[in-house]
Amino acid sequence: MINIISKTGAMMVKADDLILFVQVVDHGSFSKVAELNSLTNSVVSKHIARLEEELGVQLLYRTTRKLTLSEAGKLLYQGAKNVKQAAVEAIDGIYGYAESMVGNIKMSVPTISGDLLLANTVAEFCNMHPGLTVEMSMENSFVDLIEGGYDLVIRTGEMSDSNLIARHLIDSQWVICVSPAYIERFGRPVSPLELVNHNCLQYAYQTTGASGWEFKGENGNYIIQVAGNFSTNNAGSLRQIALGGNGIAYVPRCLVYQDILQGDLIDIFPDQVGKKLGIYAVYPFTRQAPLKIRLLIDHIRESYAAIGESFSARV
Template sequence: MRADDLILFYQVVETGAFSRVAEQNNLTNSVVSKRIARLEQELGVQLLYRTTRKLTLTEAGKALVHGAKNVKQATQEAMESVSGFGENISGHIKMSVPSISGDLILADAVAEFCNMHPGLTVDMSLDNRFVDLVDGGFDLVIRTGYLEDSSLIARHILDSQWVVCASPSYIAKNSKPLNPEDLTQHNCLQYAYQTTGASEWEFKANKGNYIVRVSGSFSTDNATALRKAALGGHGIAYVPRCLVYHDIRNGQLVDIFPDQVGKRLGIYAVYPFTRQPPNKVRLLIEHIRTRYLAISHYF
């Protein structure tokens, strides 16, 4: 039994016509018919019922079609796994990334990748929602959080640690909280985009993490707006460290509980389920991962 005959059989089932398969493979109808007949003879079973109007799978054909599909897919993936090496990467990639990473690193990293491969175009949207990859037509999504959809593949890049921070002016005016429970007496600026509630701040304890429920006068789903409110001395913020890394380093913000914040989320490259993603997507993921790891101390 030849693998190319199995692939041809699956193509016939997929298209429903010998003539379409013949055209796709630059063969004659008679050659396609003979190769299917050869496959049936080698297996000792009939795979297809043929009429003038349609093709119908026999029970044996139904049993074989899944394996034939796997052979076709494996062959295609084997070719894709080596395609593009030493060649120009071309085509189009549609991707979605979170706003913080987009501003911090991905806009520059993805634009750089496009310049490295002049035949490639990328459409990158900044969106904190976990978009529907299939319905939205996305080839790649960078996301922070947890992956629940089993039809997707996620590659871990690194982890993002969160911090509780405030400006020196806020602390001078309102005093510095000595423990996480003191936050209930402060104006806590809330980041509406979170995997948990914006008012539920997570901290470490000897027997596992716990939640402090906070309140405040300002809430936003925009990370840049939250950072500006904290820099302006208007309250205490609970945000990914990468957002305020430089602000803490230069003293514009103070990391209030440097060893006690319990929130740490993975950053993932997510793409639709396939054993082997297209080479252009795989190379872009590697490029993005390298750029993240170069500034891993921000996270």
């Protein structure tokens, strides 16, 4: 319920009282207005009485045969009908908005995904729908969707916030990769245990620890503690260092899949790495996400799937 305060602050009325008043005048009947709004006659009458009490004037003369406006009622009607019209126009303006492909989408994505895939994918989506704009921030920090006003966030790992909707996009397999130049200088590890004798670059942005590399085993996954002379929280830097032949990297496959396809990096344990994280599209809890959000998620999911199919077909 919205209160409208007069310029002097001396009185305050309810917007819905004004709208009902206009309807009563337009239809000339309390019962007709009650029917239109699924109310009882007494409820409509109470709204008008409250309006008259707040304003301190009589607005309507009521007889068994008709309703007549007082002078004050005529004056109020001229202004109050604008309130009703503004409400109608506002509702008409957003009618169907949830199913339209216009407006702005504010989203946040991890640096890895934004740099390598999502920036182009989302830009492509915008070109497909000229009425849309997207404001994308790329960061590794855990953003608050509600406080930050985000419409969509891409996250990896387990989703635990029950106030959010998380739609699974793809599972991100991690790989251990190295350049041919590094192998030529230092040799290629033939088993995970040999990694302890190599320069293992550490990606600091990990919940499981940068130096604990996970592998599949007969009795479940196990961790090997590695060491190296460089660590960073920026996956793109880690990729560049590995490409330069300066160490072995443990990173999400999406970061280096093109490098592996082109032979610039070699996946040295393709069937043994145990780490895999889900990638999710997350948005605030709602009964039905707007069409533009649903279609953008579908577009992102298709892009991820295309990468997976391309990698499987060529490796």
